Amino acid sequence: MLLDSLRRLGEMVLGRLLAIGAALLMLLQSLQVLPGPKGWQRLTQQLYVVGVQSVLIILVSAAFIGMVLGLQGYTLLKDYASEQAVGQMVALTLVRELAPVVAALLFAGRAGSALTAELGLMKTTEQLASLEMFGVDPLHRIVAPRFIAGVIALPILVVIFDLVGVYGGHLVAVDWLGVHSGAYWGNMQAAVSFSDDVLNGLIKALVFAVLVTWTALYQGYMCVPTSQGISEATTRTVVYSSLMILGFDFILTALMFGGL
Amino acid sequence: MAKRWLEISVGALLVAGVVALLALALQVSGSHLNGADGHYRLSALFDNTAGLSTKARVTLSGVTVGEVIAVSIDSQTLMAKVDMHIDSQVDYLTLDTNASILTAGLLGEKYVGLSVGAEEEMLVDGDVIEDTQSALVLEELIGQVLLDLGKN
Numbered sequence: 001m002l003l004d005s006l007r008r009l010g011e012m013v014l015g016r017l018l019a020i021g022a023a024l025l026m027l028l029q030s031l032q033v034l035p036g037p038k039g040w041q042r043l044t045q046q047l048y049v050v051g052v053q054s055v056l057i058i059l060v061s062a063a064f065i066g067m068v069l070g071l072q073g074y075t076l077l078k079d080y081a082s083e084q085a086v087g088q089m090v091a092l093t094l095v096r097e098l099a100p101v102v103a104a105l106l107f108a109g110r111a112g113s114a115l116t117a118e119l120g121l122m123k124t125t126e127q128l129a130s131l132e133m134f135g136v137d138p139l140h141r142i143v144a145p146r147f148i149a150g151v152i153a154l155p156i157l158v159v160i161f162d163l164v165g166v167y168g169g170h171l172v173a174v175d176w177l178g179v180h181s182g183a184y185w186g187n188m189q190a191a192v193s194f195s196d197d198v199l200n201g202l203i204k205a206l207v208f209a210v211l212v213t214w215t216a217l218y219q220g221y222m223c224v225p226t227s228q229g230i231s232e233a234t235t236r237t238v239v240y241s242s243l244m245i246l247g248f249d250f251i252l253t254a255l256m257f258g259g260l
Numbered sequence: 261m262a263k264r265w266l267e268i269s270v271g272a273l274l275v276a277g278v279v280a281l282l283a284l285a286l287q288v289s290g291s292h293l294n295g296a297d298g299h300y301r302l303s304a305l306f307d308n309t310a311g312l313s314t315k316a317r318v319t320l321s322g323v324t325v326g327e328v329i330a331v332s333i334d335s336q337t338l339m340a341k342v343d344m345h346i347d348s349q350v351d352y353l354t355l356d357t358n359a360s361i362l363t364a365g366l367l368g369e370k371y372v373g374l375s376v377g378a379e380e381e382m383l384v385d386g387d388v389i390e391d392t393q394s395a396l397v398l399e400e401l402i403g404q405v406l407l408d409l410g411k412n
Contacts, residue, residue, distance in 0.1 A: 047270045055273065082368060091288050156277030163280040166288055189290025190317060190324070198284050 023218040030139035030147065042145040050111040050146070050213075051153030055160070057106055062161040065102060066168025069093055073169070074177050083173075087184035088191040090169035095192060095201045096257065099161040101249050104208035107154050108241035112216035115146055116237040119220025120230035128221075143217050150213030151206065158205035162198070200256045207248055212241045299326060299345040300385035304359045309340040310370060310395035312361055317371040318344050325350045328372060344372065354379040360393035370395060 073086040119142065122128050128138045166188070173179045192198065216237045223233035309331055318326035326346035334341040346353070356377030363370055374389075383389070 044267055044270050047273065048266045051273050052269045085368070095284070095288070153273075156273060156280075159277050159280040159284060162288070163283050185287065188288055192289040193315075194285050194289040198281075198289055 019218075019222075022222070023214065026139060026143065026218060026221060027147065027214060030143040033137075033140050033144075039145060042141075043149055046145045046149035047153060050107075050115070050149050051156065054107060054110050054153070054157060057110055058103055058157045058161050059164055061102060061106060062099070062164035063168040065098060066090060066094065066165030066170075067172045069098075069165070070169035070172035070177075074173050074179065083177075083179055084183035085187050086173045086179055087169070087186075087188035090173070091166055091188040091192050092197065094165040094169075095162050095197045097201075097249075097253070099158050099165060100201050100204040100208060101245060103158045103161045104154060104205065104212055104245045105242055107150075107157065107209075108212045108216070108238055108245065111150065111153070112212045112237050112241050113234045115150070115213070115216040116220035116223070116234045117230060119143075119146075119217060120223040120225075120233050123221065123223060124225040124227070124230060126225075143221065147213050147217055150216075151209045154209035154212070155202050155205040158202065162201070200252075203256075204249065204252050207252060208245050211244045211248060215241045215244065298348040300348055301329075301343060302346055302353075302383055302385075302387055302389060303341055303343045304372075304389035304392050305334055305337060305339040305341055306359075306361060306392050307339060307394040308397060309342060309361055310363075310397050312340075312342060312370045312372070312395070316369060318346065318374065319371060320350065320353075320374045320376070322373075325374070342372065351382060352376065353383045355381045355383060355387075356391055357383060357389055358391040358393065359389045361395035363395070 069090045070086060073089040074083050077083045077085055077089070119128075122138075122142065128142065131138045131141060170181075170184060174181045174184050219233040219237045219240070223229045312328060312331055314328050314330060316328040317324045318328060326344050328342055329345050330341075330343040332341050332343075333339070342359075353374065354377045356379045358375045358377065360373050360375075361370055362373045377391070
């Protein structure tokens with residue numbers, strides 16, 4: 001009995017380690033060749049798919065999150081007669097925490113799931129296998145441009161999220177609720193540091209971008225080549241990415257702002 | 261044609277990212293493009309800093325001219341020693357400049373307020389501001405008021 005459950009535990013851990021190793025190998029293999037001139041074209045194509053097509057959802061959610069932060073911050077800080085600090089609250093919340101996390105979660109749902117489904121279907125319809133038959137490495141041809149595009153796109157989306165959110169907060173706090181505009185920006189500029197807050201937020205975005213894109217590509221590349229397999233792989237991409245984003249966010253926050 | 265638009269939109273995304281980053285640097289975190297300018301160091305001794313922290317603003321007539329870089333105890337006088345970096349273009353702080361610890365609003369953050377005196381000579385790097393005024397500690401103030409009320 002005991003030995004059996006021990007064996008199951010070991011089997012599970014070994015399976016996970018094997019999967020991580022396979023994912024790492026896939027990433028290293030796909031990135032070891034520098035892209036040629038055709039590669040830049042494929043990168044642009046993928047930047048359009050994962051980046052440009054995610055802009056709208058990022059803009060809309062950033063505006064609403066900024067507005068909600070402005071509203072919540074105002075009602076909370078009004079009790080202490082320090083509603084001028086609402087700019088500082090909105091900006092720090094967004095730059096340090098909400099923009100990287102929410103943008104990465106949206107990115108996992110919008111771009112990550114699409115990547116998994118695309119690769120899964122390519123595998124199921126044996127397009128990946130036929131590429132190999134032509135002597136074209138699918139890791140280099142298919143996986144690498146998507147990975148690089150994801151890693152470039154998410155930090156850009158996070159920067160846009162930051163800025164739109166801050167202006168969303170401005171709209172509610174200053175234009176509707178009457179906080180003084182100078183106090184909104186002044187408190188914000190006094191509190192937000194470019195190197196400590198904005199750049200650390202961007203480091204978070206970069207880490208999340210690697211995690212989400214990598215997970216999505218691995219799940220698609222390794223999916224069971226059936227319609228059910230694709231659907232399971234897509235679900236796993238969203239679930240694993242989201243959990244990893246939240247878990248790594250805590251670790252990164254503890255390292256960056258928690259004084260560990 | 262479709263490919264042209266695709267490339268244009270990707271280019272626009274990259275430009276938007278750079279512009280947003282610049283806007284974050286200038287508008288949100290208030291860094292200045294000429295922020296590489298130097299600064300000089302002043303210190304001041306206070307009886308009580310009431311929780312002044314590093315990176316607090318140093319202001320002159322309400323305009324930020326520097327920041328607090330360290331708060332420590334001076335082992336000889338047992339007073340609080342506040343070290344500050346002042347922007348080097350602010351070279352008109354006289355020897356009898358007064359430093360006081362102020363609070364932004366009732367619960368706002370603490371900052372150092374400077375006011376210039378009438379001396380001819382200016383403070384230079386490493387100088388100590390002699391004329392200081394400690395923070396108003398709310399509890400002490402309330403205690404004083406209660407004492408005065410009791411006397412009447």
